[in-house]
Amino acid sequence: MDLTVRGVVRRFGAVTALAGVDLTVAEGELLTILGPSGSGKTTLLKVVAGFEIPDEGTVHLGTADVTMAPPRSRDVGMVFQNYALFPHLTVAQNVAFPLEMRRLPKPERTQRVAEALALVELTDYGHRLPRQLSGGQQQRVALARAIVFKPRLLLLDEPFGALDRKLRESMQLEVRRLQRRLRLTTLFITHDQEEALILSDRIAVMSAALIEQVGTPAEVYARPATRFVADFVGESNLLDGIATEGHGAEVSGLGRVQAGASTGAPGARATLLLRPEALRVGAEAAALPNRASARILETVFLGLSVKLRLQVEGGPEMLARLPLRPSAPLPVTEGEVVPLGFATEDVHVIRHG
């Protein structure tokens, strides 16, 4: 069911955790709240789950106003950061708990538990205790418990944080597949921008108690609305300059940079974003409209690509990322001075710099 959050404010004494948050999650959509710790994302989750009552604003599930409703009547499945499995109950008893609370008859309960455990591929683990399972398995039990009662909304609170990298990636994809298959409306909380890009239909980036931008992962990455979003999502080169006529801006050290869109009124401040992979180095740079010359300060080999830290002569330090082929040698060396270039359409103008 769709979720609508309108004008939600929550204060704790002098601290404002949510300063008027508006958000809509469409039916069947996975929306990620992405933000650093302290940005208010956990408070927002608690308001949606019913563990916090907002000082102002409303929360609707479908057409029902649940702002003041206690958690138990919201029909929201939640996976906690550390799973919060009940250690004194077996896996099957854990998964059956929400069904028991809904007073489902025993045969149906047993069947639904079996279905849910099958969904997370833990069919034979029903009689085990949570502590007899690995981290990934515990995570799946938590997920089964959150979806077994067919909730109207699924909440995931940084559920992958405790897993090692390999397992995390496979769990992310598994959750994604399950969510799509069951068409579960899902609100996902994370501070990990990579995770957000992988999983989300849409991302809402939060900072300082407010949502800065909502958009698809591609939009948020390629066209961030604010400087914070540009900086928080992915790696970025942020260039401060003065807008000139004809989609350009004067950036110290780089001269006139040509952007793909209007940079604003001439003479006004302009913030330009250039993703590291948009930079071209060496011979490729020659044909591009924006050019400079830079010294390579550092190269970081990343397997798929190489990351370069560059010092533009008389200008800013920049990051570049060049794709690599396993058979090819590194195209550059540290200390070398190379031509640098980028296309106009790769220069994004940040509206609220």
Place this chain on the structure above:
Amino acid sequence: MAHARRQPRNLGRILLTIFAGLVFAFLMLPLLVVFPISVSSASYLQFPPPGFSWQWYQRYLEDPVWIEATIRSFKVAILCTVLSMGLGVPLSFALVRSRLRGMRIADRLVAAPIIVPNIIISIAIYSLFAKLQLIGVWYGIAVAHTILALPFVVILVSAGLRTFDEAQEQAAMGLGASWPVAVWRITLPQLRPSLISAAFLAFVTSFDELVIAMFLSGASMTLPKKMFDNIMLEIDPTIAAVSVLQIFLACICLGVATLFGRGVVPGTAGR
């Protein structure tokens, strides 16, 4: 090499075992004196006893005053346990979970009855209960004992509650439980070891208590009061026999407590 390195660890272990044995002996020796005296054939307290006899156990079982005192003590201790658990467990939740600043101070004050000398508490309660006409009734003693037992309950249950992950209670509520149901189904079962120890301590505190009982029991004596009177008036080994029976009771309680306190998680006991 590995062998040589193990040597000092073994020495430490031996020293620790000796130390533990000595402390244990210190704790257990009084029992070794009481038990022989209880089966003594002499008619006064004498150690070592000159001969064997069950007469003091018989004396105890046949004397209606002893038996009445014993039954009364059980009633008092059971009511005291029920009251201190009924008051102490909710109080622990309030103290641990409340965000009010006053609760911090209250948390410190809970231990007060342990610190205040029993005799002071007894005098205070005596004058109050005299007005309420609660002197000489068994439930009056139970209420007074609750004051002594409550701190133990609150300290044990709060300690258990502090280490409990509150997210589990939230999870239960999110999954459809009301708060009382979440506490009953999720929190309390995991606090079971603390709850059992607390109940045991409350029971023993009351069952063993003398000073308050002396002030409040009047003619209706509890077992410790009867034992005290026995020493004052006759000094015969009946008291040793009663002591041994009390020790057995405590052992049974402890055994039951360990049996049910363990295996917070079902299925582990059988493995």
